[in-house]
Amino acid sequence: MKKSEIYFSIALDDKSIPEAISWRATDAGEKIHFAKAINISLWDRDEAGTMKIDLWTKDMPVDEMKYFYIDTIGAMAQSIATATSDDVMAQKMRALCQELTKHVEQEQKDNKGNA
Template sequence: MKKSEIRFSIALDDQKVPEAISWTATDAGPDIHFAKAINVSIWDRDQDGTMKIDLWTKDMPVDAMKYFIVDTIGSMAETILTATNDTVMATKMRELCAELSKHIDQEQKTQK
């Protein structure tokens, strides 16, 4: 059986706030990749529930964080469609993404 690993490295400041996030993966080559935010969800088979890790660096822009969340929901819509073929749930999630994107765009227009 082939195994693959993903490793995250988080650099924290004195107050334990993330300053830098990097990651490597055996299937992504030898390079170190950098991120401003991560969102990891794991379904724990023993607890029969979701365990989550949400981290973002202190220099992550607020508007980028909002788009990150919208992109994550959109990706989850594709996952639910592929995993379960539930088109209703996927469609509702995509509609929510469109609505949230409009909200963010409107916010940005009013801030300018």
């Protein structure tokens, strides 16, 4: 059986706030990649529930955080369509992404007008 591993490294400041996030995967070579945020969800088979890890660096702007979550929902929509063929659920998730994108864009427009 082939085995693949993913490693995350989180550098914390003196208040345990992430300053840097890096990762590498055995299938992607030895290169270390850097990220501003990670969102990991696992379905625990013993508890039959979701376990989550959400981390972001203190230098990640709020608007990027919002787009990160919109992109995450969009990726989940594609995953649910592929894994279950539930196109209704996938389309509702995509519609939510469109609505949230419009919201963030309007927020940015409003903030530019107030600056």
